[in-house]
């Protein structure tokens with residue numbers, strides 16, 4: 001099979017869907033965090049909904065790991081994904097600690113429509129017939145929207161409130177950036193030898209992730 005240049009492929013997608021990409025990675029909620037004007041009710045709403053999402057993210061990541069174990073030609077994929085599982089473990093404890101700090105009752109939260117839809121989309125990607133290349137592309141896209149969004153809140157010119165810094169460091173720090181690069185590298189490598197059909201499907205999933213992330217951020221403003 002002809003080798004395609006995966007790196008260029010993902011860059012091309014980002015360029016082709018630039019408007020949606022920017023809406024997902026420079027959402028008004030994130031910009032309000034960055035300039036220090038975010039209100040605590042939006043932050044708390046986001047925190048509670050994201051906890052629910054992250055719980056659903058665990059079985060999704062497990063399904064990607066299983067596909068990597070079975071289908072990947074490169075053993076290091078499994079190690080990258082195991083690192084992701086370890087950090088999700090840490091993330092869940094962090095959510096609980098942060099929620100108690102802000103008086104958010106995690107047990108009492110019901111998922112809003114955008115969250116339910118996003119979680120249902122994740123479920124559809126867990127099916128065994130979904131190609132590993134498509135699943136890892138989705139996984140990379142989901143993580144990288146948070147990485148891009150929150151790393152912008154840590155730039156020297158930003159005015160992120162001190163009590164929110166720890167939150168945004170979770171997804172904005174260099175280590176998380178390197179993890180996203182490793183995921184991107186896996187997706188690129190797989191896309192490089194994938195069939196046209198799989199590439200088309202992976203691009204569709206990428207766009208769907210961006211749309212789902214925009215709707216997810218929108219929830220922080222309430223319904």
Ligand SMILES: Cc1ncc(CO)c(N)n1
Nearest residue numbers: 050053054142143146216
């Ligand atoms: C909605 C959403 N997207 C991405 C991430 C990154 O893990 C997250 N925690 N929540």
